[in-house]
Amino acid sequence: MFVLHGFFTQNTLKTLYVLEQLGVDYEFRFVDLTKGENRSEAFRAMTPVGKVPVLEHDGACLFESGAICRYVAGVAQSPLYPADRLDRARVDQWMTFFTCHPGRWLTDLYFEKIMKPAAGLGETNTDRCEESERFATAQLKAVERHLEDRNWLVNETLSIAEPWALAYLEQAPQVGFDLGAYPRLQAWYARIEALPAVAQVRAKVRPLVESVLGG
Numbered sequence: 001m002f003v004l005h006g007f008f009t010q011n012t013l014k015t016l017y018v019l020e021q022l023g024v025d026y027e028f029r030f031v032d033l034t035k036g037e038n039r040s041e042a043f044r045a046m047t048p049v050g051k052v053p054v055l056e057h058d059g060a061c062l063f064e065s066g067a068i069c070r071y072v073a074g075v076a077q078s079p080l081y082p083a084d085r086l087d088r089a090r091v092d093q094w095m096t097f098f099t100c101h102p103g104r105w106l107t108d109l110y111f112e113k114i115m116k117p118a119a120g121l122g123e124t125n126t127d128r129c130e131e132s133e134r135f136a137t138a139q140l141k142a143v144e145r146h147l148e149d150r151n152w153l154v155n156e157t158l159s160i161a162e163p164w165a166l167a168y169l170e171q172a173p174q175v176g177f178d179l180g181a182y183p184r185l186q187a188w189y190a191r192i193e194a195l196p197a198v199a200q201v202r203a204k205v206r207p208l209v210e211s212v213l214g215g
């Protein structure tokens with residue numbers, strides 16, 4: 001049994017979507033960052049960096065969402081994280097790309113437009129938002145090109161890179177970033193969103209979002 005400690009923003013959502021899609025047995029424990037619950041002694045005993053998500057398994061703790069997803073997929077020996085070295089590297093390549101490029105900028109927009117006002121962290125920085133929108137726009141074009149002649153990122157089959165990417169991309173409608181210019185990406189996004197695992201995670205997380213950000 002895995003225990004995942006996390007909040008409801010994209011770093012935790014990536015792991016929740018991946019764990020749910022892997023079909024492993026896990027329990028989700030909410031750490032309310034707005035109340036500083038990640039600064040408690042009990043939480044700090046699990047991770048030196050004080051950030052979510054954190055995974056507990058077999059008496060050990062792991063931080064960093066990518067390490068968590070790969071570890072759980074490895075324990076589950078799931079084909080969603082292929083054993084073939086090149087295929088696996090391609091899954092890693094897309095996970096890293098979403099994290100460092102479009103995901104980074106969409107997360108910035110989410111922080112500026114949603115988290116800042118909700119958590120009283122100051123004014124939304126409009127210059128920063130414009131810059132983030134510019135970078136995200138350019139980088140999503142690369143994904144659109146890649147999906148020109150395929151349905152999935154790697155090897156024409158679903159992998160953990162897809163639920164991983166969803167956690168970044170689903171911030172787009174919330175921050176008013178229009179995905180309309182990327183029809184293939186939108187069709188791929190719809191295929192990921194239709195996975196039952198996604199609905200299950202959203203149902204789990206919705207009451208937590210509402211309790212912190214309001215209904």
Ligand SMILES: N[C@@H](CCC(=O)N[C@@H](CS)C(=O)NCC(=O)O)C(=O)O
Nearest residue numbers: 009011033050051052053064065066
């Ligand atoms: N690279 C880390 C990032 C983790 C991270 O930044 N978590 C944020 C929430 S999304 C956090 O815990 N922030 C609380 C803090 O820094 O005090 C990962 O992918 O797990």
